[in-house]
Amino acid sequence: MADAQLDAKGLNCPLPILRAKKALKELPTGGTLEILATDPGAVKDFEAFCRTTGNELVSSATDGKVFTFVIKHTS
């Protein structure tokens, strides 16, 4: 279970990333954030976001319409 959750369902680019960044900022280093999104573009975007910022993309999954990402605040 992640330390915090962010519901970004229904939001489009770049809002899931912007909201996630805000939520990550609130977390201590090592904390995890689970993000729910429906924007298919978020899959590639969260990968790029994590590669650039140095945060760890722990998992990226989908159950059809909803994408679930877990990001660890590592940087």
Added chain:
Amino acid sequence: MSDENNAKSMSLIVTKGTLDWAYPPFILATTAAAMGLDVTMFFTFYGLTLLKKDLDLKVNPLGNASMEMPMGGMHIAMPNLLAAMPGMTSLTTTMMKNLIKKNGVASIEELRELAIEADVKMIACQMTMDLFDYKREDMIDGPSVGGAASWVEVATKSDINLYI
């Protein structure tokens, strides 16, 4: 977060002030800021209108050959003869705003607020302010006022420089 010290930076020259063209600079600026970049936006000519306190942005269909509005499962492009008719700009603006809402796309007001929150630096072009007689008090607090040299100084140190 170490990204606060990330040396990467981006500058954007924002020259357009219509509802559609307001999106690329604000989307890129907020996203880059979220990814740890130092971002500077230089607003000049019609882009300056995006710094007004009260935004009343419109999208004009006239001469916009690639503008196709989804309607009833189809895409409708508007002939110039129709687009030039009175009321067409407000019609397409309303349609665009409905699409924006329906698709969960942020409003420009919201993106601008997020950009300010993320410490995106904004520079309003002094020359354009004089040219169009814009008053500093008609614009949001925050942006500094400067000229071309202000942008060039930032741009020489930036990893990414965009003209939109």
